[in-house]
Amino acid sequence: MTGTTEPLLSVEHLVVEFPAGRARWVQAVSDVSFSVMEGETLGLVGESGCGKSTTGMAVAQITRPTSGRVIFDGKELTELAGEKLRHAKKGIQLIFQDPISSLNPRRTVAEIVAEPLEVWKVGDRRSRRNRAHEAMEAVGLDPRISGSRRPHEFSGGQCQRISIARALTADPKLMICDEPVSALDVSVQAQIINLLEDTKRRYGLTLVFIAHDLAVVKNVSDKIAVMYLGRLCETAPADELYANPAHPYTKALLASIPSPDPRAATLTARIQGDLPSPLAPPSGCRFRTRCKYAQPRCSEEIPRLSEIGPNHQVACHFPLAAGATMTTTADKKG
Amino acid sequence: MRTAPLDTISNDTGSSDRPAFKPLLLVEDLRCGFHTGQGLIHAVDGVSFSLERGRALGLVGESGSGKTVLARSIMGLLPRSGVTKSGQVNLDGQDISQLSPRQLRHLWGAQLAMIFQDPMTALNPVVRIGRQITEHMRAHLGIGRAEARSAAVALLESVGIPEPDRRLSSYPHQLSGGTRQRVMIAIALACGPKLLLADEPTTGLDVTVQAQVLDLLAAQQARRSMGLILVTHDLAVVAGRAEETAVMYAGKIVEKGPTSVLFHHPLMPYTEALLRAIPRLDLPSHTRLGAIPGRPPDLSALPPGCRFAPRCPYAQDRCRTQEPPLEEAGAGHFFACWYPRKGSLPASWSYTDSVTDLPRAPTSVTSSQAAIPEGQIQ
Numbered sequence: 001m002t003g004t005t006e007p008l009l010s011v012e013h014l015v016v017e018f019p020a021g022r023a024r025w026v027q028a029v030s031d032v033s034f035s036v037m038e039g040e041t042l043g044l045v046g047e048s049g050c051g052k053s054t055t056g057m058a059v060a061q062i063t064r065p066t067s068g069r070v071i072f073d074g075k076e077l078t079e080l081a082g083e084k085l086r087h088a089k090k091g092i093q094l095i096f097q098d099p100i101s102s103l104n105p106r107r108t109v110a111e112i113v114a115e116p117l118e119v120w121k122v123g124d125r126r127s128r129r130n131r132a133h134e135a136m137e138a139v140g141l142d143p144r145i146s147g148s149r150r151p152h153e154f155s156g157g158q159c160q161r162i163s164i165a166r167a168l169t170a171d172p173k174l175m176i177c178d179e180p181v182s183a184l185d186v187s188v189q190a191q192i193i194n195l196l197e198d199t200k201r202r203y204g205l206t207l208v209f210i211a212h213d214l215a216v217v218k219n220v221s222d223k224i225a226v227m228y229l230g231r232l233c234e235t236a237p238a239d240e241l242y243a244n245p246a247h248p249y250t251k252a253l254l255a256s257i258p259s260p261d262p263r264a265a266t267l268t269a270r271i272q273g274d275l276p277s278p279l280a281p282p283s284g285c286r287f288r289t290r291c292k293y294a295q296p297r298c299s300e301e302i303p304r305l306s307e308i309g310p311n312h313q314v315a316c317h318f319p320l321a322a323g324a325t326m327t328t329t330a331d332k333k334g
Numbered sequence: 335m336r337t338a339p340l341d342t343i344s345n346d347t348g349s350s351d352r353p354a355f356k357p358l359l360l361v362e363d364l365r366c367g368f369h370t371g372q373g374l375i376h377a378v379d380g381v382s383f384s385l386e387r388g389r390a391l392g393l394v395g396e397s398g399s400g401k402t403v404l405a406r407s408i409m410g411l412l413p414r415s416g417v418t419k420s421g422q423v424n425l426d427g428q429d430i431s432q433l434s435p436r437q438l439r440h441l442w443g444a445q446l447a448m449i450f451q452d453p454m455t456a457l458n459p460v461v462r463i464g465r466q467i468t469e470h471m472r473a474h475l476g477i478g479r480a481e482a483r484s485a486a487v488a489l490l491e492s493v494g495i496p497e498p499d500r501r502l503s504s505y506p507h508q509l510s511g512g513t514r515q516r517v518m519i520a521i522a523l524a525c526g527p528k529l530l531l532a533d534e535p536t537t538g539l540d541v542t543v544q545a546q547v548l549d550l551l552a553a554q555q556a557r558r559s560m561g562l563i564l565v566t567h568d569l570a571v572v573a574g575r576a577e578e579t580a581v582m583y584a585g586k587i588v589e590k591g592p593t594s595v596l597f598h599h600p601l602m603p604y605t606e607a608l609l610r611a612i613p614r615l616d617l618p619s620h621t622r623l624g625a626i627p628g629r630p631p632d633l634s635a636l637p638p639g640c641r642f643a644p645r646c647p648y649a650q651d652r653c654r655t656q657e658p659p660l661e662e663a664g665a666g667h668f669f670a671c672w673y674p675r676k677g678s679l680p681a682s683w684s685y686t687d688s689v690t691d692l693p694r695a696p697t698s699v700t701s702s703q704a705a706i707p708e709g710q711i712q
């Protein structure tokens with residue numbers, strides 16, 4: 001069903017609510033829509049608590065959305081349940097931030113990597129072992145040396161390799177990587193990012209890459225979606241988002257990334273203050289309490305995601321003009 | 335580990351009677367070893383550097399390179415048993431490396447303070463924030479309860495915590511990660527230290543919060559003219575914030591110098607490799623990162639010669655037998671390498687061009703040796 005024009009994954013008006021005690025609800029994800037074409041990497045970026053993981057879990061139907069649609073590989077997952085759902089989402093695999101705790105400490109690496117094959121009873125034991133070995137080799141682990149060891153004997157970066165190998169044995173089409181490198185050293189982070197890029201190319205994968213570091217996200221993504229307090233602020237091709245950020249929040253996120261160039265001036269467009277409570281998000285635009293461009297209209301009306309350029313959408317009443325520099329304040333257009 | 339207790343005010347280490355040209359901190363040939371199952375390992379192995387008053391030094395290196403052990407041995411905060419330590423730590427003219435824990439307690443807080451890697455474990459979870467700050471100040475500065483409270487409010491305000499009055503009655507778990515780290519900074523600053531050791535103060539925080547916390551540290555440092563050692567594994571973090579940077583590898587400083595020089599003209603291949611591993615916003619997406627193959631050596635089985643040789647794309651025979659000394663290249667720029675990199679990394683370097691640069695080596699280097707191999711494990 002995945003032609004070249006149909007996205008592999010479409011998310012439409014996704015809403016996820018959690019009970020927050022005393023008959024209150026947190027809307028962790030509010031009206032989020034995006035799509036990912038086959039072979040593409042979508043980066044999902046935003047501060048802690050903005051709903052990135054919840055979005056990922058809802059796409060994989062581990063958390064069932066409160067409303068909205070998730071269409072994967074031509075099937076509407078949100079309509080399915082039980083065995084039908086299990087089959088329909090077989091092509092989705094997840095990789096988590098904490099590589100060590102997401103691996104069963106009592107099993108050997110070879111057993112862990114073969115887990116998806118056991119679940120699906122693919123082939124006999126021997127062919128399962130061969131597939132697992134192949135996947136381990138693909139991620140740079142020697143099955144003869146590492147296969148019989150247990151996760152705690154490995155460093156964070158190597159545990160992340162094990163997670164990737166396990167995901168690969170399931171023969172996925174879509175891999176949702178939730179902060180896969182956030183807990184790693186810069187040098188190991190580079191190894192894992194390169195490995196993900198190679199694996200993606202080699203196996204023709206589609207990725208949803210979740211992280212809070214926009215520099216990391218930009219490096220791996222074709223397209224980026226910026227989230228704030230459960231809502232999408234902006235989506236754009238990766239290089240376009242960097243060159244022409246239109247949402248004040250995107251601009252502030254960009255300004256927070258430390259530049260490895262000591263001569264780069266320290267940017268002042270930093271974001272101030274703390275994230276408001278997700279239990280009582282600000283009315284209108286959720287970013288308005290921290291936005292230096294906020295106007296009365298921003299508290300009254302929710303800004304809708306609208307197209308401002310090819311594949312470039314922004315949800316802001318006063319988006320920044322294209323090419324807006326990091327310092328001007330008069331760069332709004334009505 | 336709790337924050338360095340700030341027990342009593344010190345009155346014997348005032349700087350007025352010390353010569354002004356002495357650096358604030360002078361570390362000489364510091365060594366710190368642990369007795370482990372694999373024998374004695376040196377987590378800090380002959381480290382020397384100095385830091386002027388009011389200046390910041392970035393201390394960078396991969397996980398396990400010895401940054402925390404170095405910071406703790408400067409503080410005098412190492413485990414009591416199974417540890418060997420030698421070398422000098424001169425703070426404001428006084429050798430503090432031989433002081434007893436009791437004598438050290440006089441220095442902690444007022445002379446030097448440390449911010450620990452994980453604020454959740456560093457703060458006492460069952461004591462309200464207010465008490466954690468005022469206890470230190472009352473004991474240390476000899477002030478009363480009310481006075482300490484208003485000082486604590488002012489302090490929380492100065493580190494950018496909204497509603498500081500209300501925050502004093504919060505417990506650590508009720509605060510966000512960024513606010514907890516601000517509280518840690520407030521506690522460390524409470525008694526006006528001359529030197530602050532910040533061990534990965536922003537690791538695990540959101541980038542936005544990281545930027546805020548680093549800005550805060552820089553502002554406080556400038557305002558108080560305090561010395562700062564900023565420990566991190568991310569070179570980008572120190573780029574705009576430390577005048578000097580020291581790179582550690584397997585317990586040694588392998589390169590140090592003025593930050594702008596070190597970033598644009600790294601001489602030691604390890605420094606260069608760390609720089610190439612950083613994803614850069616100003617480069618197109620999918621730009622390949624320069625991953626350093628493998629991992630740092632096991633300290634109980636160090637390779638002979640240069641400790642970076644097993645991972646170094648420029649290594650030659652000499653590197654595998656003789657250890658390079660730390661040499662001065664000029665203007666306070668030191669490096670330890672037999673075949674230093676000659677090129678400079680332009681402000682917006684591309685990862686591909688200088689990787690193909692051949693090392694400044696005698697003759698027989700093939701281009702395959704010069705390319706950094708990737709994805710290879712151990």
Ligand SMILES: Nc1ncnc2c1ncn2[C@@H]1O[C@H](COP(=O)(O)OP(=O)(O)OP(=O)(O)O)[C@@H](O)[C@H]1O
Nearest residue numbers: 018026028047048049050051052053054055212278
């Ligand atoms: N199972 C749950 N029950 C109640 N609230 C939840 C649950 N999971 C998440 N939340 C809330 O939903 C919001 C979004 O959380 P989520 O974990 O998706 O954020 P995130 O962007 O992944 O953050 P981080 O960067 O910290 O991982 C948060 O306010 C969180 O507290």
Ligand SMILES: Nc1ncnc2c1ncn2[C@@H]1O[C@H](COP(=O)(O)OP(=O)(O)OP(=O)(O)O)[C@@H](O)[C@H]1O
Nearest residue numbers: 368370377396397398399400401402403404567633
């Ligand atoms: N108490 C101890 N006993 C034995 N070995 C130790 C002890 N503390 C640290 N080490 C060892 O000393 C070396 C340096 O550790 P250190 O914590 O200083 O590294 P680091 O550079 O701070 O790393 P990270 O970035 O992970 O914090 C490591 O190999 C570590 O295993």
Ligand code: SF4
Nearest residue numbers: 285288291298316317
């Ligand atoms: S809608 Fe208003 S408050 Fe929201 S980002 Fe745009 S200008 Fe700022």
Ligand code: SF4
Nearest residue numbers: 640643646653671672
């Ligand atoms: S001494 Fe040799 S092995 Fe060590 S960093 Fe220099 S070139 Fe590489």
Ligand SMILES: [Mg+2]
Nearest residue numbers: 052053054178
């Ligand atoms: Mg998350």
Ligand SMILES: [Mg+2]
Nearest residue numbers: 401402451533
């Ligand atoms: Mg450390």
